[in-house]
Amino acid sequence: MSQTFTLDDLKRILLEGSGAPEGTGLSGDILDTEFSDIGYDSLALLETAGRVEREYGIELDEAVVGDASTPRAFLDAVSAHLMTPAA
Incomplete structure (x- = not known):
């Protein structure tokens, strides 16, 4: 099943x-605005990552939250996980 993860x-x-x-x-x-500039800190991103994992049935690397400083980077990281076939 193909899933997509959009900005919305x-x-x-x-x-x-x-x-x-x-x-x-x-x-x-x-898309290219730092999360901190739009008011979201690392705790908010951890919560977001957890919700994405549960909703989409994926497991994100811990580095995703640390490295994804913009919505575009977060979308790219999630999309890469969604496109990787399950083992």
Whole structure:
């Protein structure tokens, strides 16, 4: 089964898990904006990664959260896991 993980999926999961930080937003062109600049810290990203793992049935490397500093990097990391066939 082919699954995709889109920016809209990421936004939904961020909002469900951590809410919307005051004074920031997920609207506009945020693909290359640092998560910290849109109000999400490493704890919020850990929560997001956990939700993605449960919802999509994948296991993300711990480095994904540390290395994925922008929505584009997070999307790329999740998409790479989704495209890898299960063993």
